[in-house]
Amino acid sequence: GAVVSQHPSWVICKSGTSVKIECRSLDFQATTMFWYRQFPKQSLMLMATSNEGSKATYEQGVEKDKFLINHASLTLSTLTVTSAHPEDSSFYICSARVPDSTDTQYFGPGTRLTVL
Amino acid sequence: SQQGEEDPQALSIQEGENATMNCSYKTSINNLQWYRQNSGRGLVHLILIRSNEREKHSGRLRVTLDTSKKSSSLLITASRAADTASYFCATDEKLTFGTGTRLTIIP
Numbered sequence: 001g002a003v004v005s006q007h008p009s010w011v012i013c014k015s016g017t018s019v020k021i022e023c024r025s026l027d028f029q030a031t032t033m034f035w036y037r038q039f040p041k042q043s044l045m046l047m048a049t050s051n052e053g054s055k056a057t058y059e060q061g062v063e064k065d066k067f068l069i070n071h072a073s074l075t076l077s078t079l080t081v082t083s084a085h086p087e088d089s090s091f092y093i094c095s096a097r098v099p100d101s102t103d104t105q106y107f108g109p110g111t112r113l114t115v116l
Numbered sequence: 117s118q119q120g121e122e123d124p125q126a127l128s129i130q131e132g133e134n135a136t137m138n139c140s141y142k143t144s145i146n147n148l149q150w151y152r153q154n155s156g157r158g159l160v161h162l163i164l165i166r167s168n169e170r171e172k173h174s175g176r177l178r179v180t181l182d183t184s185k186k187s188s189s190l191l192i193t194a195s196r197a198a199d200t201a202s203y204f205c206a207t208d209e210k211l212t213f214g215t216g217t218r219l220t221i222i223p
Contacts (some may be wrong), residue, residue: 034211045213110158112156
């Protein structure tokens with residue numbers, strides 16, 4: 001099946017710093033990638049839809065200036081958490097949709113962000 | 117608002133038994149997908165069922181879809197300890213997840 005990687009797998013940072021998370025589709029090209037966050041024992045919440053070569057579409061309540069998304073190539077999307085605060089600590093997961101007719105999304109392993 | 121809602125929220129069964137989880141959704145769909153998530157890990161795609169399908173099998177997994185009731189079920193037969201995970205359903209392209217069913221298989 002399709003493989004999606006994320007880097008880093010975990011990161012600890014100080015409050016006020018910015019953190020970049022990478023999401024790569026390893027064996028296919030993804031015109032659309034998705035970013036989710038998940039709090040402990042809760043569901044995944046869609047943050048934004050990342051489209052290659054265009055601006056991301058953010059879900060209601062998600063600050064686009066705080067969560068910067070760049071989808072510069074067909075295999076890479078990045079999420080930058082700017083001026084991170086402890087409440088941004090969460091599990092961030094990306095997914096990529098295989099460009100076929102099934103709408104199947106393949107997920108990365110996630111990035112655990114801890115803001116001190 | 118959440119599109120997929122799983123039921124029950126938690127389920128514990130003995131190894132070898134069958135596990136059934138249900139999912140309800142609110143709007144019309146093109147397809148419904150089931151995913152598994154091990155603790156602290158990403159999601160693994162299990163199976164996709166289209167709106168014009170009523171049942172689908174994949175190994176020990178059996179998924180049903182009832183569009184009139186806007187519900188789906190996931191059956192895992194002959195459960196194994198490795199099946200311990202959270203299971204989520206999601207619909208269509210813009211996946212919206214419920215809180216999932218936390219399945220625990222007791223050896």
